[in-house]
Every structure is written in structure tokens, then in C-alpha cells.
């Protein structure tokens with residue numbers, strides 16, 4: 001059966017440990033506020049008066065960046081008890097990724113985990129959807145849209161941290177980032193890419209890694225990740241890291257998290273750890289690109305259309321988020337499979353998808 005929404009009245013301390021090296025464990029209290037009865041998502045109810053058109057961050061105008069900064073300022077200024085605050089937004093990620101809640105309706109204590117399986121892409125799509133609606137409502141602009149970090153673009157500068165996020169003392173800045181990650185350093189798309197390579201070598205490695213993470217991952221299981229049903233316990237897998245994770249998740253996506261996280265912290269905070277990743281506003285732009293690439297994989301690969309999982313345990317898996325009015329909303333995976341129905345569009349980058357033609 002499909003994974004269900006956990007009992008939100010039963011929250012436990014979440015924790016994260018270093019996967020390699022000396023064992024360090026950090027504990028997070030990321031329990032979520034209960035704001036009243038849960039609403040069921042419907043397209044009718046959440047119909048947006050305007051489309052959300054997400055653009056590449058490195059092409060944003062100064063005017064748009066100013067607005068973006070303002071929106072995150074307002075989000076950061078909300079009290080920590082407000083579900084729309086950046087604090088609670090980050091805790092949503094922490095609690096469903098670091099063992100804050102247990103799976104409901106199953107035997108034994110099995111933490112709910114939205115990474116490492118077919119839940120990864122739809123959960124994060126919903127997460128961005130509500131996050132964007134909250135920002136839009138805070139700033140009073142229903143067309144407000146996330147900027148995506150176009151890191152697959154190896155030609156026009158998408159492969160560096162978008163400059164807008166590096167402005168110290170603005171709401172888009174996070175001091176817990178790897179110091180060397182400043183533009184114009186090119187961000188490597190694999191953890192295995194050694195440091196100190198020339199830009200052209202990194203660029204080539206990146207195209208290769210994009211190709212591996214997307215073009216060669218032709219099936220839903222390879223690309224999105226494997227089946228996770230109610231009662232499945234990832235901790236019992238024989239594969240230690242990311243047991244059922246798909247190529248997009250385990251490849252380029254995770255590489256970026258580890259690269260942006262600050263090695264001077266214990267667990268590569270903020271971006272390099274689930275417990276803290278979405279404290280960094282860059283997280284939502286990073287995932288904007290992951291989400292866009294899901295669409296690219298689905299519709300724009302050279303061998304034609306590809307297909308999402310169709311298993312009912314996938315389609316009927318349920319999650320909970322907060323909307324722009326701080327209501328708790330119950331959503332299903334099946335309603336996340338078409339961005340257009342959600343009013344979300346991606347504007348093409350300047351040199352998208354060059355990696356499609358990359359022959360290793």
C-alpha cells in the first residue's frame with residue numbers, strides 16, 4: 001500500500017550522522033506546528049490566478065532580484081511558529097528526511113523518509129509548489145515565481161552559484177556554504193570530480209555526468225528511483241547510501257548539495273545535510289532545476305517520451321504541506337505529475353540540454 005501521512009501529533013527528535021569519517025551526530029528539533037484540520041488539495045481550490053513561470057537565476061534582472069530578496073526577507077521575518085516562515089519551511093524537509101516522524105499504519109517503528117526512492121521527485125515538486133505560493137502571497141504578487149539554478153548550463157554561466165544568492169547581508173545569502181563556491185568557480189556535478197581541474201575539464205565532466213544522470217537513465221526506476229511502499233524500511237537495505245534513489249537524485253542532485261555545503265561545519269551544513277539544507281534559499285532554486293530536469297527527462301529526450309511510475313502505491317502516496325494561509329494540505333503524488341496543471345512552467349535557459357548530445 002502507499003506511504004501515508006504520518007501522525008503529526010507524534011514527533012520525535014530528528015538526527016543526522018556523518019556517512020564517512022569520524023562519526024558525528026547532530027540532533028534537530030524540527031517538529032511541525034499543527035494548524036488545524038487538514039484540507040484536501042484540489043486543482044480547483046488551488047487554482048492560481050497567474051502562471052508561475054520559473055526562469056534561470058543567472059538571467060534574472062536586477063528588478064526581479066530585488067523582488068526575490070524582498071520575498072525571502074518577509075519569509076525570514078515571520079515568527080518561527082508560523083508555518084510560512086523559513087524556519088518551518090526548512091523543518092518540513094528536516095522532519096520528513098531525518099526521522100522526525102514514523103510511517104503510519106505499519107508494523108514497527110519505521111521512519112518516514114522522502115529521499116532515496118520514487119517519492120523523491122514528487123515530494124520535492126510539492127514542496128516547491130507551496131513554498132512558491134507562500135512567497136507569492138507574502139509579496140502580494142500571484143505571478144511570483146522561483147528562479148531556478150540552471151547548473152546544467154555549461155556555456156552561459158549557469159554552472160556557477162547564481163550571483164544573486166551570494167550577496168552578503170541579503171535574505172538570499174547563507175554563510176554556511178563552501179567558501180570556494182563563489183562565482184566564477186564552476187560547480188562540479190559529481191562528488192568524484194577532483195578539485196583543481198581546469199574549467200574546460202570540469203565542464204566536460206559535467207556534461208558527462210548530466211548525460212549519465214538523465215539520458216542513460218531511461219526507465220522510471222532508473223531515473224526517479226525505486227518503489228517504496230508503506231512498511232518498507234530503507235534502513236534494512238543492503239545498500240547503505242541512497243538505497244533506492246534514482247540517477248537524478250543520487251547523481252547530479254546530491255553532488256550539488258555536498259559541494260555547496262560548508263566543510264568547516266560538522267555535517268556540511270547547510271546544503272550538504274537534509275536537516276539544514278533548506279535553511280539556504282539556494283536550496284529551492286537548486287530543486288527548481290531538479291524539477292525542470294524531471295520534465296526534460298519525461299518529454300524531451302532524443303528517444304522520445306519517457307514515463308513516470310504508474311504503480312498505484314506510487315500514485316496514491318500522500319504528503320502534507322502548508323499552504324499560503326498556513327493551512328495543512330493533504331496532497332497525493334498523482335496530482336504532481338503534470339506541472340502545467342499546477343500552473344508551473346519553466347522558461348528555457350540560454351543553452352539548455354547540451355548534454356543530450358554529449359557522447360561519452
Ligand code: C2O
Nearest residue numbers: 093115253257287
Ligand atoms: Cu530533499 Cu535536495 O534534497
